Amino acid sequence: MLVVALGAGAFGAQFITETLLSGQPTHEILRQWLALDDGVIKSGQWWKFLSFGLLHADPVQMAVNLLLLFLAGRELEPIVGARHFSIIYVVGNLLGGLAHWTFMSAKPLMGVSAGVSAVIVAYTTILPELEVTCHLLFVMPVRIRAKYLTWALLGVSSICWVTDTATEIGPAGMIAGAIFGWAYVKQLGYGNPLAIQRYIFDRRQRAARLARMTPEQFITAEIDPILEKIAQHGIKSLTRSERKILEQGRGKLSEKPVPKHS
Template sequence: MYEEPVFEVGRSKLPPATRMVLWVTVAAFALQIIFDSLTRGGFTYLFALRRSGLIAGMIWQPVTYMLLHGNWLHILLNMLIVFMFGRELERLLGARRFLLLYIGSGVIGGLGWVMMSARGYCIGASGGVFGLIGMYAALFPNRPITLLLFFVLPITLRARVLALILAAISLVLMFGDGNVAHAAHLAGGLAGYWFGAQLLRQARAGANRSLRRSLADVVGGAMRSARMRPRLTVQYHVPEDETEDETVSMEEIDRLLDKILVQGVGSLTARERRVLEHASKELRDQ
């Protein structure tokens, strides 16, 4: 699975929380392999999520189960999705909110599994991973995402369509037999989508200014909202065939941010992208 790039934000390094999730999860999996071999599975028994464990007072299990995995393919797929979706989401939300989303979705996913299934034990980061997909679908519903079906056949879907398909599959398979925690997938995905929908509602209403500024940073750089700098105007040089400077008000910039929040970054025209790029540069230089 990989995201089809729509807009280059000019950053290649992993943001800190995403990097921490990857390293901590891989390290925990290594410890799981080592100590399970020494304790005959005692490490997994202690830190995996079990209904009997919660009843016995092992309240850490709804968090620690996210760090354990069944095999290398299990952890590889989960961490690949964290890598693909986590980078943009963390830059939009910030490290604290990103971790709250990831861990919160994982905990809710685990508790959903306890309530709906709870046979044996549950391990894996899939609840948190589906939370990332759910939030991504809420914030960027029309963003194209390309999947490699069976690791061979490329299929491109919009983020919202992908989330709905995954939710439907989890819902159908949740009541069947098998060792996959579909209830955790569904509950985690719904939690992430709800969290994203709430943030989007606040941003559209103007109540969440930090999210609006972060969105501007993802698109073209840090800038302030029109309400904070109502009299500011920005001049930018239009390349190629246009030779005159064009003055753009902060109201226009704010309108473009509203357009992104409603329709996604892909809805911007080439001119609108240049406006945000040059405006953010001018604002940082002031």
């Protein structure tokens, strides 16, 4: 994947530069100019909201990020397409940067952990029941459903945020990226529908079904049970939805043709 190659190339350039400048006062010049820190606005260095993704705190962060990006990205991109994949990755990382700057700016942010989180959660949202093999401590293979990767990612990120651990990878940003990845593929129509989505869909289906009914069908299926309820418990026992049905019934009756008398 191109983004993986670009990430590896950027870290390679960073590693070579920092190695050549090792022991010199300018050793951390790349981090000073590209990492996202709390002085970005005061110093006018707005580019840091974009450039922090070019750096990584260390080889471990880089290797984990790019490996996860490759594994999840190669499954996600064929499903959503290259354009949507790029939006999930790039915007997820940018929002992660904003979240880190808002909540954890005391420590500089480097890397694409937020963008990788967005890709992982987008993938697990689309295929939540898919079984994937993870290696516990990079050794022991464990098969789990993809949806549990999201909860693991959110759990680890939350713990790091609360305990102020591994702040350079941006745990707050990872959570923001994860939320964006989830929301983006949901609006594309992937994943299991939310309760509110099911409610809206059911209401629309019911409204369409009632609209297709003839006046006779409507009276039999909808009005008669309500009239029976009124007879047994009084009109005050009706719910708002039942009162609306009665209003619809008046409209339906107006559609009924009046018989002509000779």
